[in-house]
Amino acid sequence: MPTQDFNIIEMSLRLLYTSATHTAQLAIAFMLLAILIKKDKVLDSFKSCSIETLRNLALMTINITLTIPLVLLVSMHLEEYKFSQSSEFLTDHFSVPVIFFIAIFFGDFVAYWRHRLEHSRFLWPSHAVHHSDTQMTWLTLERFHPINRVTSYIMDNTALLLVGFPAEAVIANNLVRHYYGYFIHADAPWTYGKFWGKIFVSPAMHQWHHAKAHSMHNKNFTTIFACIDYVFGTYSVPGNCDSKLGVSYNFKLGLLDQLANPFKPSAYKKYDKQSPSLTSNTKVT
Numbered sequence: 001m002p003t004q005d006f007n008i009i010e011m012s013l014r015l016l017y018t019s020a021t022h023t024a025q026l027a028i029a030f031m032l033l034a035i036l037i038k039k040d041k042v043l044d045s046f047k048s049c050s051i052e053t054l055r056n057l058a059l060m061t062i063n064i065t066l067t068i069p070l071v072l073l074v075s076m077h078l079e080e081y082k083f084s085q086s087s088e089f090l091t092d093h094f095s096v097p098v099i100f101f102i103a104i105f106f107g108d109f110v111a112y113w114r115h116r117l118e119h120s121r122f123l124w125p126s127h128a129v130h131h132s133d134t135q136m137t138w139l140t141l142e143r144f145h146p147i148n149r150v151t152s153y154i155m156d157n158t159a160l161l162l163v164g165f166p167a168e169a170v171i172a173n174n175l176v177r178h179y180y181g182y183f184i185h186a187d188a189p190w191t192y193g194k195f196w197g198k199i200f201v202s203p204a205m206h207q208w209h210h211a212k213a214h215s216m217h218n219k220n221f222t223t224i225f226a227c228i229d230y231v232f233g234t235y236s237v238p239g240n241c242d243s244k245l246g247v248s249y250n251f252k253l254g255l256l257d258q259l260a261n262p263f264k265p266s267a268y269k270k271y272d273k274q275s276p277s278l279t280s281n282t283k284v285t
């Protein structure tokens, strides 16, 4: 599509309508799952996460109407410069399903290191918004600061396109990561057991990633393949997650405060309180 035909307002409205319909369908599926898991406590559970859910939906709306259309606009410019050239080696040697699997595994490997970078001093103030949900649900996947959305999109997709994966495989990686991402953020008490839990990321594994407990900071970075965390020594799943969730220091939860967080110099200093294991001379009580 030529860039001059791109109407960003029309695109925003279309995305908003499609996402609202799609989110309503997903909400029904995850509500049924919650009823199966929580049984007679399901209403209490819905009540306890209602405020955080509104915050998640607010950030989701901002990202759908502003961030994603801008990202699509940039992507179209990249396409004009033939940034993406499929590797002949991949298409000559592997079938389409194998290329898709490799793209998803490699995509999770790239996202593992990108996520570790988001837990560094420089990117933590925007990534902290994702971690600030104290009542994690499937909609926590939508709680990202626009800066975090853009940086993760650029890093993940640039790496895959540079390696030479076809655009279809890159899109497949994004879709699988996105939908599995909803599932691992759901409040489901599942670890997948000692063997499979080290192969695939379970909801319990990702809940531990969001734990306030200092011992769990900088653990469990992957979205799909737990084995990547296991190989690099960042895997930790001591059973179902019984820790409080959220950021370990006092983090303002108002929408404007969250949006302003990466622009506050103090947010970069607070990183020390979140990740004492990565900093020296820092005493955290």
Ligand SMILES: [Zn+2]
Residues within 6 Å of the ligand: 115, 118, 119, 127, 131, 209
């Ligand atoms: Zn994180």
Ligand SMILES: [Zn+2]
Residues within 6 Å of the ligand: 130, 140, 185, 206, 210
């Ligand atoms: Zn998460």
